[in-house]
Amino acid sequence: MSNFVVEIQSLSIWSESALIVDDLSVSLALGKPVTILGETGSGKSILAQAIMGVIPKGLESKGSVRVYGKDVNDQAYIESLWGKKVAMLPQEPWLSLDPIMPVEKQIGLVETLVSNHEKEHAKTRVERQLTKLGIHRDGDKVPAQLSGGMAQRAAYLCATAAGGEILIADEPTKGLDRDRAQQVTQLLKQHGDNKALLTITHDINVAKAIGGEVIVMRHGVIVERGESNEILSQPQSEYAQQLLDAHQAHYHVKSKHLEHSHLEQSEKKPTKALIKATNLSKRRGGKQLFSDLGFTISSGEIVGISGDSGAGKSTLADILLGLTRADSGQVWRDSSLVKGKALKLYQDPPAAFPSSLTLGKNLLDLCRLHGLDQSRVPSLLTQLKLSEALLERKPAQVSGGELQRFAMLRALMMQPKLIVADEPTSRLDPLVGYNTMNLFLEQVSQLGCATVLISHDISMLHQVCTRVVHIGELANDDCVFNSIEGTQASSAVS
Numbered sequence: 001m002s003n004f005v006v007e008i009q010s011l012s013i014w015s016e017s018a019l020i021v022d023d024l025s026v027s028l029a030l031g032k033p034v035t036i037l038g039e040t041g042s043g044k045s046i047l048a049q050a051i052m053g054v055i056p057k058g059l060e061s062k063g064s065v066r067v068y069g070k071d072v073n074d075q076a077y078i079e080s081l082w083g084k085k086v087a088m089l090p091q092e093p094w095l096s097l098d099p100i101m102p103v104e105k106q107i108g109l110v111e112t113l114v115s116n117h118e119k120e121h122a123k124t125r126v127e128r129q130l131t132k133l134g135i136h137r138d139g140d141k142v143p144a145q146l147s148g149g150m151a152q153r154a155a156y157l158c159a160t161a162a163g164g165e166i167l168i169a170d171e172p173t174k175g176l177d178r179d180r181a182q183q184v185t186q187l188l189k190q191h192g193d194n195k196a197l198l199t200i201t202h203d204i205n206v207a208k209a210i211g212g213e214v215i216v217m218r219h220g221v222i223v224e225r226g227e228s229n230e231i232l233s234q235p236q237s238e239y240a241q242q243l244l245d246a247h248q249a250h251y252h253v254k255s256k257h258l259e260h261s262h263l264e265q266s267e268k269k270p271t272k273a274l275i276k277a278t279n280l281s282k283r284r285g286g287k288q289l290f291s292d293l294g295f296t297i298s299s300g301e302i303v304g305i306s307g308d309s310g311a312g313k314s315t316l317a318d319i320l321l322g323l324t325r326a327d328s329g330q331v332w333r334d335s336s337l338v339k340g341k342a343l344k345l346y347q348d349p350p351a352a353f354p355s356s357l358t359l360g361k362n363l364l365d366l367c368r369l370h371g372l373d374q375s376r377v378p379s380l381l382t383q384l385k386l387s388e389a390l391l392e393r394k395p396a397q398v399s400g401g402e403l404q405r406f407a408m409l410r411a412l413m414m415q416p417k418l419i420v421a422d423e424p425t426s427r428l429d430p431l432v433g434y435n436t437m438n439l440f441l442e443q444v445s446q447l448g449c450a451t452v453l454i455s456h457d458i459s460m461l462h463q464v465c466t467r468v469v470h471i472g473e474l475a476n477d478d479c480v481f482n483s484i485e486g487t488q489a490s491s492a493v494s
């Protein structure tokens with residue numbers, strides 16, 4: 001009898017137009033975590049779905065996936081294991097949460113219905129878990145009232161509350177600040193130390209911390225596999241080497257270029273203020289997110305917003321765009337920021353796309369509505385390393401990273417004057433992420449578009465931004481910019 005609780009043998013998965021997973025074999029044993037790193041779109045999430053017995057409709061497969069020795073093609077069998085023995089944390093937290101139920105109730109239901117805990121006992125356990133992940137004050141909220149990182153943690157608790165032996169975690173730390181990411185990684189590691197764990201991640205630090213076996217994937221095949229400390233310190237394949245190099249890459253060159261072009265631009269024609277924020281304060285969920293915040297954003301400028309998960313970064317961005325109101329303070333917006341010229345790149349790409357339209361139809365509608373030049377589409381697709389075949393598919397039929405880059409393409413097509421990019425490369429591997437960020441910065445620089453860049457990656461922000469606004473606890477001791485610039489306090493524009 002084998003030691004493996006999951007055995008994937010010669011698995012291939014393909015669509016009408018492409019091979020997605022090519023003759024892949026992977027096994028999972030108790031106490032031997034496996035971590036998959038790899039290129040965006042390389043078939044990682046599809047593999048995770050195959051283990052859960054839910055290969056998306058329209059895709060075909062051959063080979064075998066066995067869980068506890070039995071083939072997952074037996075739908076009733078694998079379903080009987082869901083939650084109780086096998087749990088999955090999918091890549092998009094919103095897809096695993098009930099949108100209209102408070103999250104503490106959702107986790108409580110797993111405790112009572114799946115784990116059969118008494119109601120009172122379940123309640124105590126839920127409180128303890130919410131506290132552990134720092135979201136105890138937010139348990140009564142529905143998912144839409146949570147930040148991306150909070151929803152990610154709530155989804156993690158839902159997936160793991162029943163203590164299933166096999167855990168498949170797809171990008172479990174995206175959207176989390178460093179401390180929260182470390183907490184979740186520790187929880188995963190504890191799980192992997194004696195149970196079965198398959199983690200899919202773009203975060204090399206997560207792979208390092210979890211240990212065990214690391215598999216590097218590209219184009220549906222394994223390019224390298226082995227003990228984590230060996231692969232992560234001395235990769236043999238060129239691709240794994242590039243991936244690790246990109247993880248440590250710095251944006252020096254680009255930032256200098258940007259500062260330079262920014263200076264040149266300001267020497268030639270003075271930049272124009274597009275947003276002036278004065279004395280902004282906002283409370284949410286019993287927490288003062290920020291107070292007395294003031295700054296100006298001018299054309300061509302890149303302003304960073306950093307802060308812990310749930311600190312209010314996206315809320316501040318929404319206030320700047322007029323999507324949410326501040327409790328006090330004012331935001332003046334230049335009259336050139338008409339509809340379609342001030343845009344937001346959402347933190348969770350699926351939130352920005354209608355699920356029933358193909359990406360091509362969505363883009364065509366946009367071009368028609370705004371009279372956009374469609375001839376730019378092919379070159380943007382190429383630069384963003386997106387295949388034209390994606391245009392035929394709906395948002396759920398492309399990978400998380402592909403959808404994130406498509407959202408960027410759509411925003412750039414609009415030639416905006418202001419763009420708020422909320423964690424714009426969070427779904428991308430380090431290599432594609434680095435290249436995509438550089439491309440994005442080049443494009444906004446060419447457009448002279450003002451950019452608000454929201455990220456947990458403080459070092460990246462300091463490299464590419466002209467200024468960084470820190471909000472939340474960091475703001476007191478590490479405040480680069482938290483004062484009013486631009487002296488005229490102007491009237492609020494809704």
Ligand SMILES: Nc1ncnc2c1ncn2[C@@H]1O[C@H](COP(=O)(O)OP(=O)(O)OP(=O)(O)O)[C@@H](O)[C@H]1O
Pocket residue numbers: 015020038039040041042043044045046047056057058059091393396397398399400401402427428429
């Ligand atoms: N339903 C579908 N029909 C056709 N192709 C699909 C479908 N779902 C996904 N794909 C394609 O399969 C490939 C692998 O997708 P998958 O989601 O597994 O990538 P991934 O490695 O998880 O990427 P990421 O790191 O961006 O999340 C992608 O090119 C994607 O466009």
Ligand SMILES: [Mg+2]
Pocket residue numbers: 044045046091170399400401
């Ligand atoms: Mg994926």
